[in-house]
Amino acid sequence: MNFALFAIGLPFVAAALLGLAGTPRQGAIGNAVASLALFGLTLAVFWGHSAGLVAVDPLAALFGTVSGFVGLTAALVNIGYVSADTARMPAQRWRLYHALFQIVLGTTLLGLYADNVGLLWAAMEGGTIAMTLGVSLYRTPTGLEAAWKYFILGGVGIGLALFGTMLVYLAAQPALGPGFAAMSFTALSAHAAHMDGALLTLAFVFILFGYGTKAALVPLHGWLPDAYAEGPAPLTTALSGLLINVALLAILRFRHLMQANAAAGGSAMPPGPFLLSLGLASLFLAAFSFSRRRDARRFFGFSSIEQSGISAFAFGIGGPVAIFGGLLHMVLHTLLKSGLFLALIRAASLRGSASPGNYGFSHLRGLLQANKKVGWLLGACIFALTGLPPSGLFASEFIIISQTIKKNPYMSLPLGLGLLLCAVAISRNIGPLLFAPASYEKPKPAGRDAWLVGLHLVLVFVVAFAMPGPLVNLLSHAAETLQ
Amino acid sequence: MSLTFSLAHLMGGIILLCAFLQLSQRRLAAMITLYQLEALILSVAALWQGYAQHEMALYLTGLITFALKAVLLPWGLREIVLRFNMVRAVETAMPMALSMILGLALIGVAVLVVLPTTMRSISLTREDLAIALSVVLLGLLLMIVRRNALAQIIGFLSMENGLVLAAVGMPGMPFVAEFSVALLVLLAFLVVGVFLLRIREHFDTLDLSGLEEIERRGR
Numbered sequence: 001m002n003f004a005l006f007a008i009g010l011p012f013v014a015a016a017l018l019g020l021a022g023t024p025r026q027g028a029i030g031n032a033v034a035s036l037a038l039f040g041l042t043l044a045v046f047w048g049h050s051a052g053l054v055a056v057d058p059l060a061a062l063f064g065t066v067s068g069f070v071g072l073t074a075a076l077v078n079i080g081y082v083s084a085d086t087a088r089m090p091a092q093r094w095r096l097y098h099a100l101f102q103i104v105l106g107t108t109l110l111g112l113y114a115d116n117v118g119l120l121w122a123a124m125e126g127g128t129i130a131m132t133l134g135v136s137l138y139r140t141p142t143g144l145e146a147a148w149k150y151f152i153l154g155g156v157g158i159g160l161a162l163f164g165t166m167l168v169y170l171a172a173q174p175a176l177g178p179g180f181a182a183m184s185f186t187a188l189s190a191h192a193a194h195m196d197g198a199l200l201t202l203a204f205v206f207i208l209f210g211y212g213t214k215a216a217l218v219p220l221h222g223w224l225p226d227a228y229a230e231g232p233a234p235l236t237t238a239l240s241g242l243l244i245n246v247a248l249l250a251i252l253r254f255r256h257l258m259q260a261n262a263a264a265g266g267s268a269m270p271p272g273p274f275l276l277s278l279g280l281a282s283l284f285l286a287a288f289s290f291s292r293r294r295d296a297r298r299f300f301g302f303s304s305i306e307q308s309g310i311s312a313f314a315f316g317i318g319g320p321v322a323i324f325g326g327l328l329h330m331v332l333h334t335l336l337k338s339g340l341f342l343a344l345i346r347a348a349s350l351r352g353s354a355s356p357g358n359y360g361f362s363h364l365r366g367l368l369q370a371n372k373k374v375g376w377l378l379g380a381c382i383f384a385l386t387g388l389p390p391s392g393l394f395a396s397e398f399i400i401i402s403q404t405i406k407k408n409p410y411m412s413l414p415l416g417l418g419l420l421l422c423a424v425a426i427s428r429n430i431g432p433l434l435f436a437p438a439s440y441e442k443p444k445p446a447g448r449d450a451w452l453v454g455l456h457l458v459l460v461f462v463v464a465f466a467m468p469g470p471l472v473n474l475l476s477h478a479a480e481t482l483q
Numbered sequence: 484m485s486l487t488f489s490l491a492h493l494m495g496g497i498i499l500l501c502a503f504l505q506l507s508q509r510r511l512a513a514m515i516t517l518y519q520l521e522a523l524i525l526s527v528a529a530l531w532q533g534y535a536q537h538e539m540a541l542y543l544t545g546l547i548t549f550a551l552k553a554v555l556l557p558w559g560l561r562e563i564v565l566r567f568n569m570v571r572a573v574e575t576a577m578p579m580a581l582s583m584i585l586g587l588a589l590i591g592v593a594v595l596v597v598l599p600t601t602m603r604s605i606s607l608t609r610e611d612l613a614i615a616l617s618v619v620l621l622g623l624l625l626m627i628v629r630r631n632a633l634a635q636i637i638g639f640l641s642m643e644n645g646l647v648l649a650a651v652g653m654p655g656m657p658f659v660a661e662f663s664v665a666l667l668v669l670l671a672f673l674v675v676g677v678f679l680l681r682i683r684e685h686f687d688t689l690d691l692s693g694l695e696e697i698e699r700r701g702r
Contacts, residue, residue: 118658125665129672148632151676155639155669156623162646162662163619169656170601170608178655198600 003048004056004113007041007064010034011106019099024091027098028075028082034102035068035075042068042109055115055186059327059478062471063249064112066331067242070338071105073452074238077342080449081234085355089138097137097232103130104239111246117165117183120250124161124214127243128154135231138356146226153223157213164206168254171199185253189481192260197267200258207254208274214247217312218281221305225289228301230356233348237297238341241334244308248330251275252315252323256482259318275316276411282309283418290425296344296359299429300337303385306422307333313415314400317407324479325399332392332460339456340381346374346453350444361429366438373446377453379434384460386423392464487535491652494528495614497521498648499590502621502641506586506628507579511569514637515560518644522552525644532651540660541651547660548647551667556640559674563633575628582628586621593617611652618645636673643670 014034018027042064050056056064078101082094089097104127111123132154136147165183172182175194181187188195213220228237255275261268286306293299307329314326348354350370351363367375384391397419404412463471501521508514526549533541564570575582593616601609622642626635643666650659 118662122661122665125669129669132672132676148676151673152626152635152639155673156626156642158669159619159639159642159646159666162666163616163649166646166649166653166656169653170612173654180657183657196601198602202596202600 001048002050002054003041003044004050004054004064004109007038007045007068008054008106008110008113010038010041011102011109014038015099015102015106018102019095022095022098024082024086024094025079027094028079031098031101032072032075032079035072035105038105038109039065039068039072045113050113053116053119053180053184054110054113055184056113057115057478058474059249059482060112062331062474062478063245064109066334067105067108067112067245070242070334071239073338073342073456074234075101076452077238077345077449078234080349080447081232081345081354084349085353088355093137096133097235100130100134100137101235101239103127104134104235104243108239108242108246111243112249115185116180117168117185117188120246121158121162121165124211124243124246124250125158127246128158128214131227131231131236131240131243134235135227137232137235138230140230140356142226143230143356146223146230150223150227153213153220157210157220159210160206160213161210164203164208164210164254167199167203167206168257171196171203188257189253189260192257193264193266195257195261195266195268197261197269200261200266200268204254204258204268204271204274208251208278211247211250211254212278212312215244215251215308215312216282216305217278217308218285218305221282221285224305225298225301228304229295229298229359232356233297233341233345233354233359237300237344238338241304241337244304245330245334248308248311248315251312252326252482255315259483272316272318275312276408279309279311279313279316280411280414280418282306282312283415283422287418287421287425290422294360294362296361296364297341297356299361300340300344300385303422303426304333304337306418307337310397310400310419313411314403317400317404317411318483319403319407320476320479320483322400322403322407323483324475325396325403327475327479328464329393329396329400332396332464335456335463336381336384336392336460339453339460340378340385342449342456343374343378343381343453346447346450347378349447350374361433365432365436366434368434369438369443370441371444371446373450375434377450377457379430380457381453382426382430382433384457386426387419388423388427390461390465392460395464487531490531491528491535492610492614494524494531495611495648497524498528498644499614499617499621502618502625502645503583503586503590505625505637505641506582506621509575509579511564511631511633511637512561514634515557515564518560518637518640519553519557521641521644522548522556525648526553528648529651536654538655543660544647544651544663547663547667552640552644552670556670556674560633560637563674569631569633576630577628582624586624589620589624590617593620608652608654612649615645615649615652618642618648621645639673640670 045061107123107127132151175191176182216224255271258268258271286302289302311326345354348358387393387397501517526545529545594613597613622638625638
């Protein structure tokens with residue numbers, strides 16, 4: 001059975017229902033139920049069969065499950081978020097909010113599962129529109145400004161990506177001829193050797209800058225920190241990492257076409273240098289932007305740019321092991337970031353409210369006085385983000401660095417320096433956030449959903465250091481086919 | 484066959500000319516008129532390609548383009564210009580002449596990039612693609628050199644026309660009509676977005692008049 005179609009369809013049906021009726025609280029609960037069902041479906045996709053426009057390979061199924069999990073935990077935390085914040089928006093806008101939540105999940109899954117460059121593009125476009133509406137949901141001046149930025153940059157990116165998509169289609173004409181075959185990743189990858197290499201290179205440049213906008217690679221990253229900081233936290237912060245994954249996987253797949261063409265003696269340029277330079281630029285921009293950020297969500301937005309850059313760098317190094325490292329990094333970072341933002345939402349609600357504008361570092365500092373559990377969980381998440389052992393990210397970064405030393409030793413110096421700068425900049429925040437003496441306050445309850453953060457941390461640790469056999473097989477097989 | 488070529492190229496050329504002329508216009512109304520002409524020619528080009536390639540989907544694209552982009556969107560844009568009293572307002576971030584020279588350079592880049600890389604494709608697609616890429620780049624340039632939100636939107640719309648021009652020139656590409664509809668949804672959101680932004684500014688001015696009201700009462 002083609003579970004993938006159900007997994008894509010369910011969120012859109014749920015979005016229609018949630019958008020039309022219900023109080024905010026009913027909407028939040030319905031949203032959580034739909035997300036739970038969706039998580040089940042994304043698991044079922046592993047055992048389903050699919051063909052045609054929506055043909056799921058194991059890698060897409062894995063990222064689908066990760067997305068389903070992140071969606072589920074965000075939806076659970078969202079229940080508390082909505083009940084604390086109900087009064088800030090009219091009921092109608094909460095309905096829109098929950099519909100957008102599901103649409104973002106649906107477009108993410110469509111982008112992951114589609115075996116068609118056109119459908120992938122349509123999914124990214126839908127995700128962009130939904131996210132823009134999400135960012136501007138509170139109608140604050142800063143929120144509207146962030147949404148406008150997102151729309152202009154995202155729109156230009158979407159336009160460039162469409163041009164690149166059409167060029168890929170044209171490049172495939174000598175091998176596959178007109179029709180749907182020339183838009184399917186499976187067929188394209190099988191016939192990559194006979195594609196028009198020069199045209200493919202041109203296409204890749206457009207794709208890289210188009211989807212690179214959505215993956216927040218420098219120089220097209222400008223929208224991300226604002227979008228993270230201004231929208232409702234469960235939607236624009238916890239979920240937007242999923243669209244970044246879709247964009248990065250798209251870049252990886254197109255990179256594979258180019259690499260395969262170049263390796264088979266075609267006239268395509270090797271894609272490595274493009275990805276290496278954008279990846280390093282993202283890493284360094286993030287490293288130098290960390291200082292003087294007052295808003296925690298904006299700060300961790302820059303960290304997303306950094307992680308996205310690391311994955312792009314790994315794809316640029318190439319070869320099965322480096323790509324394995326890059327994919328592992330994406331999985332770990334998605335899980336970790338989701339946990340971190342959930343902890344951040346808890347921390348902000350300890351201090352009164354989790355709506356935008358309440359995430360200043362100075363507002364949150366001294367968390368251990370407010371609640372020990374939340375404080376330590378948040379501290380652990382932030383520490384894990386630095387990539388220092390025993391954090392899970394250490395495993396993937398170690399793989400990427402060792403591959404860089406092996407294949408392209410000169411690049412390992414800037415990579416190491418960038419990683420170090422980022423680690424220092426991130427870890428500097430842990431001290432004040434946890435231990436600073438805050439004005440006297442009574443300890444408050446952590447909230448019922450704090451264990452979800454712990455679950456994320458445990459998952460990251462297990463995936464990084466005690467990875468189950470089937471997962472190793474899946475990732476290494478995917479890395480070999482996409483090298 | 485030669486008529487197919489020359490007509491397609493003629494229409495591509497007019498579209499490129501419209502995109503280029505938008506760079507030199509100071510007034511929003513003139514930019515909108517040029518955009519309208521551009522969209523009109525684009526719809527004719529789509530219909531012509533539909534006839535030449537015997538594709539029903541391209542006829543559909545042409546009709547959608549005509550109804551929405553050549554009629555509805557310009558009307559909406561003019562409405563916004565009138566309602567928010569922007570008839571005279573265009574601030575440029577760069578001298579007009581400089582932006583036109585840059586535009587010429589971009590057209591050169593597009594031609595130099597596309598023509599050598601597409602030696603193996605049929606020539607109809609080649610030149611259409613070079614023109615389409617030029618229109619896309621000119622649209623991007625327009626977005627950079629204007630500060631006014633509505634002028635940026637027109638740049639985006641013009642860029643999107645270039646994309647549709649490229650799409651209708653692709654031999655037998657599936658989803659062309661769907662692409663143009665999806666892009667239109669994006670555009671509609673953009674225009675509505677400007678509308679909302681402007682409304683917010685409008686409210687700000689209303690707030691100012693509220694202040695005056697208080698002042699008057701104080702007196």
